Amino acid sequence: MPHDRLGLVLDETGVTSHPRRRRHRGRIALLTVVAVVVGGGWFASQFLVDSIRTPRCTIRAAGMTESFDPEQTGNAALIAALSIKRNLPPRAATIALTTAYQESKILNITYGDRDSVGLFQQRPSQGWGTEKQILDPVYSTNKFYDALVKVKGYENADITVIAQKVQRSGFPEAYRDHEGQGRVLASALTGHSPAGLTCALEEATSHAQPATVADALANEMGIMQVQASDGALTVTAPDQRLAWAVGHWATARAAHFGVTAVAVGERAWDRADRDGAWTEGDPSPTVTITLQ
Numbered sequence: 006m007p008h009d010r011l012g013l014v015l016d017e018t019g020v021t022s023h024p025r026r027r028r029h030r031g032r033i034a035l036l037t038v039v040a041v042v043v044g045g046g047w048f049a050s051q052f053l054v055d056s057i058r059t060p061r062c063t064i065r066a067a068g069m070t071e072s073f074d075p076e077q078t079g080n081a082a083l084i085a086a087l088s089i090k091r092n093l094p095p096r097a098a099t100i101a102l103t104t105a106y107q108e109s110k111i112l113n114i115t116y117g118d119r120d121s122v123g124l125f126q127q128r129p130s131q132g133w134g135t136e137k138q139i140l141d142p143v144y145s146t147n148k149f150y151d152a153l154v155k156v157k158g159y160e161n162a163d164i165t166v167i168a169q170k171v172q173r174s175g176f177p178e179a180y181r182d183h184e185g186q187g188r189v190l191a192s193a194l195t196g197h198s199p200a201g202l203t204c205a206l207e208e209a210t211s212h213a214q215p216a217t218v219a220d221a222l223a224n225e226m227g228i229m230q231v232q233a234s235d236g237a238l239t240v241t242a243p244d245q246r247l248a249w250a251v252g253h254w255a256t257a258r259a260a261h262f263g264v265t266a267v268a269v270g271e272r273a274w275d276r277a278d279r280d281g282a283w284t285e286g287d288p289s290p291t292v293t294i295t296l297q
Contacts, residue, residue, distance in 0.1 A: 062204040062257060063281075066192045069185060075206060075260035077111040080124060080142060082257035083225050084111075085194035087146045089250060090227035095195045096160050101125075101149055103187030104168045107180050113142055125149050125172070143224065194257065196250030199288065200272060204256050205281035212263025212297040218255075221262070226254060240292040248290040255294045266295040 062078040064071050073081070081102055088098040105111045108126040117126045120136070123145045127133035138144045152171045153159055159167045164187075168180040193201035215233035222228050222240070228251060230241040242248035252269040259267070259276060267274045271286025 060204070060206045060260065062202060064189045064193045064198070064202050066189045066198040066201050069189050071186050071189045073111070073190075075204065075257075078202070078204065078257040079261050080105070080111045080113060081190045082194050082254045083142050084124070084146050085191060086222075086226035086250070086254055087143065087150065088191075089195060089247070090225065091147075091150055093150065093154070094160055095191055095197065097150065097153060098191040098195055099184070099187045100153060100159065100164055100167055100171075101146065101187075102190045103164055103180055103184050104149070104172060106183040106186050107168075108172070113140060115140065131173070193253050194250065196246035196248070196253065199245075199249050199269075200283040202253045202256055203274065203281040203283065204259060204276075205279060206260055206276055209259075209263040209265055209276060209297040212265075213261075215296060218262050218264075218294065218296065221258070222251070222254070226251070236296050238294040238296075240294065242290040242292060245288060245290055248288065248292050251292045255292070263297045264294055265297050266293075268293040268295075 060075050061072050062075055064073075084101050084105060085098045088095070088101065091097075102111070105124045108121075109117075109124050111124065113124050114126075115122055120128045120130050122128075122136055123139040124142055125145055125148075127139045127145055127148065129136055129139065133139055133148055134144065139148075149171065153167070156162075156167055156170050163181075164184050165178055165181045192198045215236065215238050219231045219233050219238055222231065222238075228240060228242070228247075232239045240248075240251050242251055248269050252267050252274070255262075255264055255267045256274050258264065265276045269292050270289030271284075272288050273284045273286070274281065275284075
């Protein structure tokens with residue numbers, strides 16, 4: 006898998022007492038479904054497909070495909086964004102995302118081994134902060150980066166060695182198992198894989214105010230020139246890579262904020278699109294985020 010010296014993926018673009026009776030009922034149910042689909046044609050089959058559709062976000066980079074649920078992806082976007090705000094190399098985001106995947110599956114959980122909580126399963130008893138603080142994703146991610154940057158040579162060292170020095174885990178070799186997920190997430194969410202992150206989501210039922218989204222973008226990524234209007238934000242990024250970082254951040258956080266569309270120049274992601282794919286077109290450093 007190609008990557009640069011920082012380890013970043015680069016990419017363009019029961020039991021039953023009546024078993025026989027149970028099996029018989031199963032056949033009836035199956036025949037009923039088939040009859041409905043055949044009788045109802047495309048509309049019936051489409052109803053069945055829609056009823057089992059699960060919201061997912063997918064990242065494709067350098068021949069790899071990884072899929073995450075919207076909560077995981079949203080948290081990953083926050084972790085990557087804070088690396089950008091702190092002007093850290095992409096390798097820092099790879100290490101942080103790999104660690105969070107191993108520790109919590111990138112979920113902000115309220116439980117863990119002994120007193121561990123949060124994205125990185127940090128422990129109040131080990132000086133990471135109070136439980137309330139650690140359960141703040143921005144706080145916990147910044148605390149992780151604070152510890153990471155103190156490790157000399159982290160940009161090039163083995164990820165197991167680096168993650169263990171930061172986390173002091175009882176299972177240090179486990180980090181290596183998830184480095185692929187960390188690299189792919191970092192590649193897209195730091196803007197190095199244009200149109201690399203797509204999300205197929207349910208219809209938005211609520212939305213945040215544009216000012217709320219703008220504040221989150223500033224707090225997490227430190228961005229930039231933002232104009233908030235009725236139902237939309239326009240972000241002017243300093244370059245194309247950061248424009249894609251903003252575009253992917255908004256797409257990854259769409260389920261949280263009620264984002265319905267994101268455009269990076271002429272390339273657009275539309276929540277109403279069942280596949281969640283980006284359209285073709287010319288990108289530019291201008292990003293438009295539309296809310297319901």
